[in-house]
Amino acid sequence: MIKKLLFILCLSLSTIGFSQEKSIESLSAAPNPFTNNTKITFNSNTNSTIIFTVLNVLGKTVYKENLKATIGDNSFSFEKGNLLAGIYIYTLQDKENIISKRLVIK
Secondary structure: OHHHHHHHHHHHHHHHHOOOOOOEEEEEEEOOOEOOEEEEEEEEOOOEEEEEEEEOOOOOEEEEEEEEEOOEEEEEEEEOOOOOOEEEEEEEEOOOOEEEEEEEEO
16 A cells, blocks of 8 residues: 555655646648748747758758747748758757657758
8 A cells, every 4th residue: 555655655756756848839830741841830938049040861960040939929030041951850959858859842
């Protein structure tokens, strides 16, 4: 009985530790796939500096930019520049969180 109570207590304490609110949410790119540019949108719960990174399929950083995020909905335009057609991973990172999604250039 005591083992069950300790197990339930440990389980509830561990879930409390992992239930932190994320500072970046609802990340999306539209249109995706795109040919020249796309609009990246996300929601931020804080005013902070966000690092936007694009990685190729080998994990090499091919684009990086620092952005200012405000509380609420945020968006910015991303132009492919000299990137070739293919699949990329785009990432937004702040001091607390990192969120990534897939991006396709036609």
